[in-house]
Amino acid sequence: MDAYKKAGVDINAGYKLVDDIKNLSKNSDLGSFGGLFPLALGTYKNPVLVSGTDGVGTKLLIAIKANLHKTIGIDLVAMCVNDVLAQGAKPLFFLDYLGVGHLDNEKAKDILTGVVEGVSQAQSKLVGGETAEMPDMYTHGHYDLAGFAVGIADQDKLLSxxxxxxxxxxxxxxxxxxxxxxxxxxxxxxxxxxxxxxxxxxxxxxxxxxxxxxxxxxxxxxxxxxxxxxxxxxxxxxxxxxxxxxxxxxxxxxxxxxxxxxxxxxxxxxxxxxxxxxxxxxxxxxxxxxxxxxxxxxxxxxxxxxxxxxxxxxxxxxxxxxxxxxxxxxxxxxxxxx
Amino acid sequence: MDAYKKAGVDINAGYKLVDDIKNLSKNSDLGSFGGLFPLALGTYKNPVLVSGTDGVGTKLLIAIKANLHKTIGIDLVAMCVNDVLAQGAKPLFFLDYLGVGHLDNEKAKDILTGVVEGVSQAQSKLVGGETAEMPDMYTHGHYDLAGFAVGIADQDKLLSxxxxxxxxxxxxxxxxxxxxxxxxxxxxxxxxxxxxxxxxxxxxxxxxxxxxxxxxxxxxxxxxxxxxxxxxxxxxxxxxxxxxxxxxxxxxxxxxxxxxxxxxxxxxxxxxxxxxxxxxxxxxxxxxxxxxxxxxxxxxxxxxxxxxxxxxxxxxxxxxxxxxxxxxxxxxxxxxxx
Missing domain, CATH: 3.90.650.10 (PurM-like C-terminal domain)
Known part of the structure; x- marks a missing residue:
């Protein structure tokens, strides 16, 4: 794996981060091919899944400029789950995507600390995520974040x-x-x-x-x-x-x-x-x-x-x-x- | 809205793109706060939602260098739905996140054409997406793509x-x-x-x-x-x-x-x-x-x-x-x- 590391991608740093997130989120299933969420459907007659995806825009550039990364993940969760809530749905679970130029484990851990905090505030569950190391795509310590929330509502209770x-x-x-x-x-x-x-x-x-x-x-x-x-x-x-x-x-x-x-x-x-x-x-x-x-x-x-x-x-x-x-x-x- | 446009964000270009994607995907519900997917649960005893998120890494830089953007969206869908499939689940729906420095509607439409094609190959449905225009974050025509797929399986049929x-x-x-x-x-x-x-x-x-x-x-x-x-x-x-x-x-x-x-x-x-x-x-x-x-x-x-x-x-x-x-x-x- 030396050649890949020399080309700018450190797979082992990625594995370390997955372990950190497992600890932060207390979800030991993270790291499998797909995130699992069992549906308890007792109270729904005609369940509808309501999903939303969003990022946090160039607020990221403020976090980067200030070198303060611990709350931007809350923004990410908020942007997604508030959209799900606005449809009248209860947010169930969340996934995050973090794109970086070079994986800095400490910074990534700060970012994901915010994601975990946001997911907790949303009474939801973090079931998966992806941290993509992309040399030459992001410069100057830049990174992008995308979030994805899925919620549920009964068809006749959706807000309209x-x-x-x-x-x-x-x-x-x-x-x-x-x-x-x-x-x-x-x-x-x-x-x-x-x-x-x-x-x-x-x-x-x-x-x-x-x-x-x-x-x-x-x-x-x-x-x-x-x-x-x-x-x-x-x-x-x-x-x-x-x-x-x-x-x-x-x-x-x-x-x-x-x-x-x-x-x-x-x-x-x-x-x-x-x-x-x-x-x-x-x-x-x-x-x-x-x-x-x-x-x-x-x-x-x-x-x-x-x-x-x-x-x-x-x-x-x-x-x-x-x-x-x-x-x-x-x-x-x-x-x-x- | 002039000030925001001068600062590099063209909200009207974004609205035009939403219309284009509605036409491409034939899903007229796109553009509301959250994407809706009614669950037909007749055949599931203990349904489990299986979700995956991924990007396409620096293959993007090849698409950008070649100025060929119509298939990278297929890669995006593939990376996510194959993960969901690997758990034994049937992919139900998909959302995409596209981060750009400056929104180029033609290029974005090409990218999303691939997403729509991938979603069709996956026998799935595009229920939402986000196109984020972030001046100063992405340079040189760079953009990032993240995808999110959600599937379903019966608990006892999950591959393990x-x-x-x-x-x-x-x-x-x-x-x-x-x-x-x-x-x-x-x-x-x-x-x-x-x-x-x-x-x-x-x-x-x-x-x-x-x-x-x-x-x-x-x-x-x-x-x-x-x-x-x-x-x-x-x-x-x-x-x-x-x-x-x-x-x-x-x-x-x-x-x-x-x-x-x-x-x-x-x-x-x-x-x-x-x-x-x-x-x-x-x-x-x-x-x-x-x-x-x-x-x-x-x-x-x-x-x-x-x-x-x-x-x-x-x-x-x-x-x-x-x-x-x-x-x-x-x-x-x-x-x-x-």
Whole structure:
């Protein structure tokens, strides 16, 4: 195996990493050809598997620049399982793909520590993964991460736009900052147009830039899934790339629009800083960032108080951010109160 | 959205691509938060989901260098679904992740054309995917691909090393050349240590290097799955990175070794060329390349003729390549006949 190692691929380093992940995840089956997940189907009449794949975009370049790799795996899991949750499904298991130029076991272990933490937050199971060493593909310590989550729901409990009616209330669940979208713009504003350092702390922010930018994406499974299972949630939008306009539009049926009252929730200080420093229009802001809402939950008016208090009790910061009105699938953000 | 586009991310190009993939895959549900797959469980008593994730390694760099992107997606699907098949499971659905520096819709469409073709060969369904545009992460037209496959099997029909006995016959299924492993060594030998051109044709090869190296990985689902479902296959090893030694060792139980008779199957001309040009030891060869066998199927002696003829009838090139002997999980490749 000497020739292959000289060509840049260290198979033994890969085996060592598999052992590390087995220990971290406490899943000793990792490393076989395929990951196994027994299905307990007692409670499902017409089970549907709901799967999602995603990456964390150029937030990775912040983790690389800051040399802080322990939370980016949480972002990876969050991006996938929140999508599965948004369909009304319970995330069951997760797999990760890590592409690297040269395998650095310590760094890979940090990355996978985050994946394992994310999977735990999602009350899910890590059943497999792939670490691919690709000399000449990735440079400068770069790596890419892709995640894959599979969940399950009963066919008639999948959330759908048919559940929505005029007057339904939109509850916004606070994000933990930027989450994992808009980072090409963030990097452009802070590090290309300007010369901020990762050690700087921007106005109104609690953390310096490296920690502020790397705040891990919230995983909403633990707080939201029980309410989905109670049948009390009409629909969910996971706010990712494209912001409120694109992601809320995806859940709207014909004949309804969503109206948000800007000012009814807190916009994170980091976003206000980015708007000011980058001279961004509100249009740019709303299409790129989550504006402080990581997930928007639509509920019927009679359930709104109950759901809001249950979500609050589960640790979420919840605001009543808008409602559904008659319209043509528009997402309107009213700034009257601003 | 102008600011984000100026920072290198074109959301509208992404939407166009989703439409293209919907058309290619004929799955109009693509583009929602999560991919849906209804489970038909009639025939499963204790269903187990079997999932696999993989990439295609630096074979990508050959596709990029040759500017031929239409088959690399077949490799991606093959790497994942053959792993699922090797557990005795039927692949159900697939998702892909494509990371790019700058989204080139034509190239992405070529790549996804291969994914759709691979999914079709695997008698599976494409239920989702992610195309991530990451400026500054990937350079020189580089991109990475990760795939995720999920299959299903009944718990008691999963292939396991418990099925294997001394005297079981190893049937080797011909690979389609290099498949998707060893490419860092291939590139080192051909393009770094030496200065071959992708237009050169090596001794004994039918195709020039760009087409020889890019031969898509065989997908064995259509020919092998029916035999798995008949209960006639004892175990399967998918021969990928690590070659016969590592991959066959993974299926061996305590007390058994595998003995291969080198010379009982055809080693592809491209590998012989690489051995000669790269001055590779046989040890390097066997740990890096599949040596011409993409999948090794273990069967009980009384089933060997039947299985061999069924696989041949299904279009596979099948050789009786060895057997299981008493031993300590060693993979022995006897070269007496060489």
């Amino acid at each position: 736009s048919d559940n929505l009616h005029e007057g339904d209330i939109l509850l916004g669940l606070a994000s933990n900052g930027l989450h994992s979208n808009g980072f090409s713009l963030v990097r452009d504003i802070l590090f290309k147009q300007n010369s901020y350092s990762l050690n700087d702390t921007l106005s109104g922010c609690d953390l310096d830039l490296k920690h502020e930018l790397l705040r891990p994406t919230k995983i909403y499974v633990k707080s939201v899934l029980p309410l989905v299972e109670q049948g009390k949630i009409a629909s969910i939008a996971h706010i990712t790339g494209g912001g409120l306009p694109e992601n809320v539009a995806r859940i709207l049926p014909e004949g309804l629009s969503a109206e948000f009252n800007y000012g009814s929730w807190k916009v994170p200080a980091i976003m206000k800083n980015l708007q000011e420093i980058g001279h961004l229009s509100f249009d740019d802001m709303k299409h790129t960032f989550n504006l402080g809402l990581g997930m928007v939950v639509a509920v019927h008016p009679e359930d709104a108080d109950d759901i809001q208090s249950q979500l609050t009790a589960a640790g979420e910061t919840v605001s009543r951010v808008g409602k559904l009105i008659s319209g043509d699938k528009q997402v309107i953000i009213r700034k009257d109160q601003q | 090393s418990d099925n294997l006995h001394e005297g079981d016959i190893l049937l080797g299924l011909a690979s389609n050349g290099l498949h998707s492993n060893g490419f860092s060594l291939v590139r080192d030998i051909l393009f770094k240590q030496n200065s071959y051109s992708l237009n050169d044709t090596l001794s004994g090869c039918d195709l020039d290097l760009k087409h020889e190296l890019l031969r898509p990985t065989k997908i064995y689902v259509k020919s092998v799955l029916p035999l798995v479902e008949q209960g006639k296959i004892a175990s399967i090893a998918h021969i990928t990175g690590g070659g016969l030694p590592e991959n066959v060792a993974r299926i061996l139980p305590e007390g058994l070794s595998a003995e291969f008779n080198y010379g009982s199957w055809k080693v592809p001309a491209i590998m012989k060329n690489l051995q000669e040009i790269g001055h590779l030891s046989f040890d390097d060869m066997k740990h890096t390349f599949n040596l011409g066998l993409g999948m090794v199927v273990a069967v009980h002696p009384e089933d060997a003729d039947d299985i061999q003829s069924q696989l041949t009838a299904a279009g596979e090139t099948v050789s009786r390549v060895g057997k299981l002997i008493s031993g300590d999980k060693q993979v022995i490749i006897r070269k007496d006949q060489q």
